[in-house]
Amino acid sequence: MTDLxxxxxxxxxxxxxxATLRLYDQMGLLRxxxxxxxxxxxxxxxxxxxxxxxxxxxxxxxxxxxxxxxILEKEDITxxxxxxxxxxxxxxxxLRELKAMHEAVxxxxxxxERYRKSPASGTISLEFIDQRTILYxxxxxxxxxxxxxxxxKTIQELRSGLMEKGxxxxxxxxxxxxxxxxxxxxxxxxxxxVFIFGDQHLKDYSSYISVxxxxxxxxxxxxxxxxxxxxxLRLKEYCREYGYALDGxxxxxxxxxxxxxxxxxxxxxxxxxxxxxxxx
Amino acid sequence: MTDLxxxxxxxxxxxxxxATLRLYDQMGLLRxxxxxxxxxxxxxxxxxxxxxxxxxxxxxxxxxxxxxxxILEKEDITxxxxxxxxxxxxxxxxLRELKAMHEAVxxxxxxxERYRKSPASGTISLEFIDQRTILYxxxxxxxxxxxxxxxxKTIQELRSGLMEKGxxxxxxxxxxxxxxxxxxxxxxxxxxxVFIFGDQHLKDYSSYISVxxxxxxxxxxxxxxxxxxxxxLRLKEYCREYGYALDGxxxxxxxxxxxxxxxxxxxxxxxxxxxxxxxx
DNA sequence: CGAAAACTCTCATGTAACATGAGAGTTTTA
DNA sequence: TAAAACTCTCATGTTACATGAGAGTTTTCG
Numbered sequence: 021m022t023d024l025x026x027x028x029x030x031x032x033x034x035x036x037x038x039a040t041l042r043l044y045d046q047m048g049l050l051r052x053x054x055x056x057x058x059x060x061x062x063x064x065x066x067x068x069x070x071x072x073x074x075x076x077x078x079x080x081x082x083x084x085x086x087x088x089x090x091i092l093e094k095e096d097i098t099x100x101x102x103x104x105x106x107x108x109x110x111x112x113x114x115l116r117e118l119k120a121m122h123e124a125v126x127x128x129x130x131x132x133e134r135y136r137k138s139p140a141s142g143t144i145s146l147e148f149i150d151q152r153t154i155l156y157x158x159x160x161x162x163x164x165x166x167x168x169x170x171x172x173k174t175i176q177e178l179r180s181g182l183m184e185k186g187x188x189x190x191x192x193x194x195x196x197x198x199x200x201x202x203x204x205x206x207x208x209x210x211x212x213x214v215f216i217f218g219d220q221h222l223k224d225y226s227s228y229i230s231v232x233x234x235x236x237x238x239x240x241x242x243x244x245x246x247x248x249x250x251x252x253l254r255l256k257e258y259c260r261e262y263g264y265a266l267d268g269x270x271x272x273x274x275x276x277x278x279x280x281x282x283x284x285x286x287x288x289x290x291x292x293x294x295x296x297x298x299x300x
Numbered sequence: 301m302t303d304l305x306x307x308x309x310x311x312x313x314x315x316x317x318x319a320t321l322r323l324y325d326q327m328g329l330l331r332x333x334x335x336x337x338x339x340x341x342x343x344x345x346x347x348x349x350x351x352x353x354x355x356x357x358x359x360x361x362x363x364x365x366x367x368x369x370x371i372l373e374k375e376d377i378t379x380x381x382x383x384x385x386x387x388x389x390x391x392x393x394x395l396r397e398l399k400a401m402h403e404a405v406x407x408x409x410x411x412x413e414r415y416r417k418s419p420a421s422g423t424i425s426l427e428f429i430d431q432r433t434i435l436y437x438x439x440x441x442x443x444x445x446x447x448x449x450x451x452x453k454t455i456q457e458l459r460s461g462l463m464e465k466g467x468x469x470x471x472x473x474x475x476x477x478x479x480x481x482x483x484x485x486x487x488x489x490x491x492x493x494v495f496i497f498g499d500q501h502l503k504d505y506s507s508y509i510s511v512x513x514x515x516x517x518x519x520x521x522x523x524x525x526x527x528x529x530x531x532x533l534r535l536k537e538y539c540r541e542y543g544y545a546l547d548g549x550x551x552x553x554x555x556x557x558x559x560x561x562x563x564x565x566x567x568x569x570x571x572x573x574x575x576x577x578x579x580x
Numbered sequence: 581c582g583a584a585a586a587c588t589c590t591c592a593t594g595t596a597a598c599a600t601g602a603g604a605g606t607t608t609t610a
Numbered sequence: 611t612a613a614a615a616c617t618c619t620c621a622t623g624t625t626a627c628a629t630g631a632g633a634g635t636t637t638t639c640g
Contacts (some may be wrong), residue, residue, distance in 0.1 A: 028587065035463065038588085039628060059635055060589050067452065081405050083627065097552045101412045104405050111402045122391045123362050125384050142632090172347065179353075183315065189352065216515075306607090308616065316615085319599060340618055365597070579598055 024054055024063035035071050035234045049075055049089055082107050131194070135276045141243045144252070144258055149293070151234040155194065156215035157181070164209040168245065171197075174214050193217060195274040204256075204270040204294075209249060212269065232271070237293040238264060245288060250271060252292050264296035271295075304334055304343035314352050329355055329369055343399065351564065362387050407555065411474070415556045415569045421523045422531070424538055429573070431514040436495035437461070444489040451477075454494050473497060475554040484536075484550040484574075489529060512551070517573040518544060525568060528552060532572050544576035553577075 031038045044050040045062060049072055052062035071092075078088045078100075087103050139145070157178045163171035175195065193216045203210045215230070241254045242248070252270065259266070271293040311318045324330040326341060330351055333344035351372075358368045358380075367383050386391045419425070443451035455475065473496045483490045495510070520535045522528070532550065539546070551573040 025585075035460075039626075040626085042589090043627065046563070056635095061635075062588085065359070067449070070452070079626090080401070081408065082401050098413060101409060104409050104412075108402070108405050108409070111405065113396060115395070115398055118391060118395055121360070121362050122388070122395070125388050125391065128361065129381060129384050129388070132377060132384075135377070169347070172350070172468065176349065317599075320597085322618090323598065335607095341606075342617085359597095527616075 024065060027052070027062045027064065030064040030068075033066075034069060034076075036072070036076075044072075044075065044085075047085060047089060049085065049092060082111065087194075096105045102133055124281040127193075128274055131276050138275070138289055139241050141241060141247075143241045144255065145241075146296075147237055147239050149232075149234060149237050152232045153218050153270075154215040154230050154232060155182075155218050156213040156228050156230055157277070159197070159211040159214055162211050164211060164249070171211075178214060194276070199272075199274045201269050204252075209252075217273070233268065233295065235267065236296050236298075238296050239294075240292045242290050242292070243288055245290070248290065248292065255292055255294055259294060259296060263299060264294075266294060267297040267300065268295040277298075304345060307332070307342045307344065310344040310348075313346075314349060314356075316352070316356070324352075324355065324365075327365060328370060329365065329372060362391065373411050407473075411556050418555070418569055419521050421521060421527075424518070424520045424535065426521055426576075427517055429512075429514060429517050432509050432512045433498050434495040434512060435462075435498050436493040436508050436510055439477070439494055442489075442491050444480040444491060444529070451491075451494075454491075458494060458496070474556070477549040477552045481546055481549050484532075485546055489532075497553070513548065513575065515547065516576055516578075518576050519553075519574075520572045522572070524566055525570070528570065528572065535572055535574055539574060539576060544574075544578065546574060547577040548575040 025033070027038050027041055041050070041052075041062070041064075045052060050068060052228070053065035054063045056063070075085075075088055075092075078091070079085070081104065082117070083091075083103055091103060093101050157174070159174055161170045161174070163174065191238060196215050196217060197211055198213050198215070199208075199210060200212045216261055232253075238255055238259050240251050240258075242251045252272075273291045273293060275289045275291055307321055309320050310316075311321055320328070321332075321342070325332060330348060333345035333348060334343045335341070336343070355365075355368055358371065359365070361384065363371075363383055370378050371383065437454070439454055441450045441454070443454065476497060477491055478493045478495070478497050479488075479490060480492045483492070502550075505540075515551070518535055518539050520531050520538075522531045532552075553571045553573060555569045555571055
């Protein structure tokens, strides 16, 4: 009296593939009502649709086939609830992760955009820059002398120190270094601090937090790490020429750090900054 | 002069597993600076850390290794941006899906909770029920006569009709059926409509929308489909006894539909409802 | 009734990004 | 020089299927 249908019809009736039905059979999630012992053909009862619906619904809720299997075996509503509550927590977690990912992607796109719209290397400007919060570490070695490897190493330490505290990732934030005003004034290139420019999340991660004052900055843009000193000197000269007085530490800001491309193209982008004040 | 480190140190220094480094080598994402041709041992330059960082950062942004590979091959920032924008869209999509999943899980948990707190089968109550929006289809056959299979078939049609329009899934909503007031009054069990109780999303999906008035309902709870008619009659009798007059169509609401468990336990939960008015 | 068409079977493989382990060879340390 | 520590390749497992090969079965049509 109950009419049985072969796998193809069952699949079509439920918008499932045949392969899926076979898998469910094999896993014991949904055994066909009758299997021909000779041919091995599977025949389903239409009423099994409801069980299939249940499986698919649980899948839509994000449960794994293994979870569903145990639910169907135990036939216990409490178990469903447990699994769902567990799933709910997972979903919350995933939502957080996705949002963080989204922010990071946005930030990176912004940074690429900024790079794209950056002025030609060597351009000097006078800009007002808002207050910035930074997370810094002191420089143990002076990489202006010790070379780029020392710089990398310092960054590396900052990085791993932060990673231990669960800080997302460094690449998405712009990096900076500074030279103390007195040193810079007297032409000594002595790295003082290395830091990252942060956003609102920053304060959770360390006590080495500082603030860079807002104000006017004389800036020069460049795209090659090796030109920093010469550009910095040019910028200093420029300030002297126009009568701008130094008003704080010198800053080198690494606006984008796509330095994985072996510098074949102009992929790095720096902005050197000298805070200035004007004689009134 | 550049000191090379074996794979173990490289892995430890970057909090990556050895297997990962080997995979990246194999895929060409990060080739060790030197590979011993005899032993096959991989030796990395510390500077390769930056490339590894880049890879891991791109991974954190959700890009696939294949994407990263093409980015690293082309060495083109524009390509990064393209991939990121694409990724951003994917993230939006995923966020939508996750939120929908979350809603569905919550709804299901609620429904299980409700089931758990439901009164004993046979309990009669008088309740105020708020206005409800339903999405209905007319019943072509009277399943009170034709049997549960006909009911299932009707549901099936409703289901597949909705699925074509992209409606999420049925299991997460409670189902209902109704009998016209005149039929019910005269003791004729003739199914009139089958419907789902919906939420705010409902209106997007069909024109077969109707509203069930708010008001007082005489209700009886039960956990077995087969008892519907007898319980409905009891409820009707109850109304007569207390002098409540029928004020609309009879409704059978299937509050939870975990009928995959072969009814071994009390997993189904119905609430029959008769809208009533009082003589003043 | 027989042939062709349509259907179904099992088994193998691929997907993404690794994790894990076996068995053999290499380097470092004591 | 032997043991300990490290590394190699290759195979397999993970998830929920999709895809395809080659062989067998059922249905349909003339």
